[in-house]
Amino acid sequence: MKSFYEGTSALITGASSGIGREFALQLAALGSTPVLVARRKDRLEQLADEIRTKYQIEACVIAADLALPHAAAALYSHTQEAGLKPDILINNAGFGFQGAFLKGDARTYHEMTMLNITALTELTYFYLPAMVEQGKGGILNVASMAGFAPIPYFAVYAATKSYVNSLGCALWHEMKQTGVHVSTLCPGPVQTEFFQVSGARPEDLPVRNIQSAREVTEVALYALSKNEMLVPTSATLKVMHKISTIVPLKANMSTAAAFMKNK
Numbered sequence: 001m002k003s004f005y006e007g008t009s010a011l012i013t014g015a016s017s018g019i020g021r022e023f024a025l026q027l028a029a030l031g032s033t034p035v036l037v038a039r040r041k042d043r044l045e046q047l048a049d050e051i052r053t054k055y056q057i058e059a060c061v062i063a064a065d066l067a068l069p070h071a072a073a074a075l076y077s078h079t080q081e082a083g084l085k086p087d088i089l090i091n092n093a094g095f096g097f098q099g100a101f102l103k104g105d106a107r108t109y110h111e112m113t114m115l116n117i118t119a120l121t122e123l124t125y126f127y128l129p130a131m132v133e134q135g136k137g138g139i140l141n142v143a144s145m146a147g148f149a150p151i152p153y154f155a156v157y158a159a160t161k162s163y164v165n166s167l168g169c170a171l172w173h174e175m176k177q178t179g180v181h182v183s184t185l186c187p188g189p190v191q192t193e194f195f196q197v198s199g200a201r202p203e204d205l206p207v208r209n210i211q212s213a214r215e216v217t218e219v220a221l222y223a224l225s226k227n228e229m230l231v232p233t234s235a236t237l238k239v240m241h242k243i244s245t246i247v248p249l250k251a252n253m254s255t256a257a258a259f260m261k262n263k
């Protein structure tokens with residue numbers, strides 16, 4: 001796995017916390033230079049210092065709100081002007097909202113779709129050509145088990161992650177002959193700030209085992225190095241994914257709703 005990452009540069013969105021932060025640390029440990037992107041610049045700078053001290057690697061910090069229109073194009077231009085050419089793109093930034101559809105507000109749904117869908121798609125579009133030209137590199141899209149099937153009371157978030165699953169798998173197919181790896185990560189509950197931000201509660205989810213960001217990231221980096229297409233991050237999630245393809249949609253949604261509607 002080390003040889004896939006060593007000497008590369010990796011742009012990681014949502015690196016200021018949780019899974020993205022862990023990606024930055026693990027990639028640096030594997031000899032990749034991280035480019036850290038999120039809104040909270042102070043956190044990114046602290047992380048860059050930590051990486052410099054622990055791994056003697058100069059991480060680069062870019063503060064950006066990826067939910068804004070044209071944010072991906074602006075980030076791409078910024079990295080081009082700075083001479084940063086990522087070999088690896090980790091599309092990790094994302095957030096959710098748990099609750100009845102009409103209890104959420106339109107602005108939250110707008111920002112969620114801009115971040116979870118639009119920014120992810122456009123960053124992929126901008127950074128992929130250089131990878132294809134070089135015949136190597138990788139894109140890791142962080143989706144979720146929430147994208148396996150529609151989830152009432154987590155409706156917009158689940159729909160955004162379903163989009164990520166679909167796009168990621170299609171691009172895996174398109175890139176098969178190019179040498180560029182495309183993997184889509186499907187974690188279940190992970191111990192991060194996600195639950196504070198989304199208002200979701202781990203106890204409402206149908207999976208009892210909460211994974212650490214470290215565990216999920218290790219699975220992800222190994223999978224990307226092997227060009228695995230769709231990556232549920234535990235044995236339980238692999239089974240749940242299989243079940244979601246067999247159980248009739250309405251039955252699947254009734255079960256999901258029973259877990260989620262507590263809010």
Ligand SMILES: NC(=O)c1ccc[n+]([C@@H]2O[C@H](COP(=O)([O-])OP(=O)(O)OC[C@H]3O[C@@H](n4cnc5c(N)ncnc54)[C@H](OP(=O)(O)O)[C@@H]3O)[C@@H](O)[C@H]2O)c1
Pocket residue numbers: 013014015016017018019020037038039040041064065066067068092093094095096115142143144145186187188189190191192193194195197
């Ligand atoms: N935790 C879970 O249970 C779980 C399960 C499945 C999938 N996921 C997915 O994993 C990914 C990472 O989430 P996490 O669990 O690590 O949650 P987290 O700790 O809340 O981290 C989310 C990251 O996204 C960044 N972000 C949020 N809004 C942004 C914006 N407008 N522009 C740029 N960056 C933004 C945040 O940074 P700033 O606030 O500094 O901008 C933060 O670094 C997400 O895509 C999430 O959907 C999480």
